[in-house]
Amino acid sequence: MISERILILGNSAAAIAAVNAIRARGGKQAIAMVSNEPCTAYSPVLTTYYLRGEIPESALYFCDIGYYREHDVSCHFGTAVIALDAAAQRVTLDDGTRLDYDKLLIATGASAKRVTGLDPEIAAEVRYLRTVADARRIREAALGAKHIVMMGGGLVSLQVAGAVARPDLKVTCVVASRQILSQNVDATCAALVCGHVERSANIEVLFGASVAEITRSGGGYRVCLDSGAELQADVLAAGKGVSPNIEFVDRAQIAVDQGILVDEHLRTTFGNVWAAGDVAQGRNRVSGEVELVANWIDACEQGTAAGANMAGEALAFPGSVAENITTLFGVQVAALGITRSREGDGLREVTYLDEARGVYRRLLLRGEVMVGATLLRDVADVGVLRGAIAAGREPWPSAKAAAKGHVRYTGLFKAALTGR
Numbered sequence: 001m002i003s004e005r006i007l008i009l010g011n012s013a014a015a016i017a018a019v020n021a022i023r024a025r026g027g028k029q030a031i032a033m034v035s036n037e038p039c040t041a042y043s044p045v046l047t048t049y050y051l052r053g054e055i056p057e058s059a060l061y062f063c064d065i066g067y068y069r070e071h072d073v074s075c076h077f078g079t080a081v082i083a084l085d086a087a088a089q090r091v092t093l094d095d096g097t098r099l100d101y102d103k104l105l106i107a108t109g110a111s112a113k114r115v116t117g118l119d120p121e122i123a124a125e126v127r128y129l130r131t132v133a134d135a136r137r138i139r140e141a142a143l144g145a146k147h148i149v150m151m152g153g154g155l156v157s158l159q160v161a162g163a164v165a166r167p168d169l170k171v172t173c174v175v176a177s178r179q180i181l182s183q184n185v186d187a188t189c190a191a192l193v194c195g196h197v198e199r200s201a202n203i204e205v206l207f208g209a210s211v212a213e214i215t216r217s218g219g220g221y222r223v224c225l226d227s228g229a230e231l232q233a234d235v236l237a238a239g240k241g242v243s244p245n246i247e248f249v250d251r252a253q254i255a256v257d258q259g260i261l262v263d264e265h266l267r268t269t270f271g272n273v274w275a276a277g278d279v280a281q282g283r284n285r286v287s288g289e290v291e292l293v294a295n296w297i298d299a300c301e302q303g304t305a306a307g308a309n310m311a312g313e314a315l316a317f318p319g320s321v322a323e324n325i326t327t328l329f330g331v332q333v334a335a336l337g338i339t340r341s342r343e344g345d346g347l348r349e350v351t352y353l354d355e356a357r358g359v360y361r362r363l364l365l366r367g368e369v370m371v372g373a374t375l376l377r378d379v380a381d382v383g384v385l386r387g388a389i390a391a392g393r394e395p396w397p398s399a400k401a402a403a404k405g406h407v408r409y410t411g412l413f414k415a416a417l418t419g420r
C-alpha cells in the first residue's frame with residue numbers, strides 16, 4: 001500500500017516540531033522536507049551568541065543528520081521552493097525537481113526586511129542577520145572594520161551592534177524613531193536600555209534619523225542622513241524587522257494577508273495545506289487580532305499542532321502570544337503580550353521602577369486581566385507572568401509561584417491598582 005505523502009517546506013522550529021508530532025503519533029507517512037539552506041536545523045535565536053564568540057557555530061545546530069534518518073525524513077536541502085500549485089498538489093524547486101504530495105506544511109519562516117531606496121549594488125552589500133550564513137558574513141565583515149553603520153534600533157540590530165562593537169570598531173545605529181526597541185517596549189524601558197547601550201560598548205545611537213543616500217567613498221561608504229549629516233562606514237548593516245517567505249504562494253489558491261492566513265488548526269484556506277511558524281498569520285490570543293507573531297515558542301507550538309492535525313488528530317492551537325525574552329548589553333529584557341498602549345485602547349498600566357537597581361516593570365491590564373508585561377533586569381517571574389497573559393488571568397501569582405518567592409512585585413502591583 002502506498003503511504004500518504006507529507007511534504008514539509010522549511011527545516012527549522014515549526015518544521016521539526018511538525019515532524020516530531022507526526023512521528024510521535026506513530027504515523028508511517030512518507031515525509032519529505034525542503035530547505036533552501038544546505039544544513040541541518042539550527043536556531044537563528046543563537047546566532048548572536050555565535051557572533052559574540054560565546055558559542056561555536058556547531059552549537060547552533062539542534063538536529064544532526066541522524067535525526068532525519070531516525071525520523072525517516074527524505075531531505076531536499078540547499079534547494080529553494082520556487083512554485084506551489086496547490087490544485088495539482090505539486091511543488092517545484094529551483095533545481096528543477098518536482099515534488100508531489102497529499103498534505104503540505106508551509107514552514108518557510110521569515111527573512112530580514114530589506115532596506116529600500118538604495119543604489120541596488122550598494123543595497124546588495126548591506127548585511128542582515130537571519131541565517132547562519134548571514135552570521136558568518138557579519139563576523140567576517142566585522143573582522144577588519146573600523147566603523148559599521150547599522151540601520152535600525154530593534155532587538156536584532158542592537159544584538160548585532162553589541163556583538164561586534166569593540167574598542168577599535170564603532171557601530172552607529174541610525175534609528176528613525178525617538179527611541180530604541182520601538183516595536184517592543186515603552187519609552188521608559190527603552191531609555192533605561194539605551195543607558196546600558198551607551199555605557200557598555202563603542203556604540204552611538206542617532207535618534208530621529210534616516211538614511212537619505214549611500215554612495216561609495218574610498219574603500220567604503222558615505223552615508224548621508226536626511227538631517228544633512230554624513231557618516232563614513234566600511235560596513236553597512238540593517239535590522240528592520242522580518243517579512244514572511246511566501247513568494248512561491250499563489251494568492252489565487254491560498255489566502256495571504258501579511259502572512260499565510262491560518263485557522264485554529266493551522267490549516268490554510270486550501271484544504272490539504274497547513275502553515276506554521278513565522279510564515280503563518282493566525283489569531284493572537286491576547287489582542288484577539290489576526291496578525292503576525294514571530295517567535296520561537298509559537299513556531300514550535302504551531303508546528304506541533306499542524307503536525308498533529310496532518311496526522312489526523314484535531315488539535316487546536318490556542319493562539320499566539322507575542323514574547324521577546326533576551327539579554328541586551330548584559331541586562332535581561334522581557335516583553336510579553338501587548339507592550340505598547342495607545343490613547344483610548346482602554347488599557348491600564350502599572351509600573352514599578354527601582355532606579356538604584358535598574359529594575360523596571362510595567363504591566364498592562366484590561367480590567368483585571370493582564371494583557372502585557374515589560375520587565376527589565378529582574379525577570380525571575382517571567383514564566384508566571386507569561387502564563388497569566390496566555391491564560392487571560394489576573395496577574396496575581398499562583399500559590400506555586402508565591403511559594404517560590406515571586407510575590408514581591410505582584411504585591412506592589414496590587415497595591416498600586418487598589419490603592420491599598
Ligand SMILES: Cc1cc2nc3c(=O)[nH]c(=O)nc-3n(C[C@H](O)[C@H](O)[C@H](O)COP(=O)(O)OP(=O)(O)OC[C@H]3O[C@@H](n4cnc5c(N)ncnc54)[C@H](O)[C@@H]3O)c2cc1C
Pocket residue numbers: 009010011012013014015034035036037043044045046047048079080081082107108109110111129130131156159245248276277278279294295296297299323324325326
Ligand atoms: C538574531 C535573531 C534573534 C532571535 N531571537 C529570538 C528570541 O530571543 N526569542 C524568540 O522567540 N525568537 C527569536 N528569534 C526569532 C526566531 O528565530 C523565529 O521566530 C523562529 O526561527 C521561526 O521559526 P520558523 O520555523 O517559523 O522559521 P525559520 O526559523 O525562519 O526557518 C525557515 C525555514 O524555511 C527555509 N526556507 C525559507 N524559504 C524557503 C524556500 N523558498 N524554499 C525552501 N526552504 C525555505 C529556511 O531554510 C529555514 O529552514 C530571533 C531571530 C533572529 C534572526
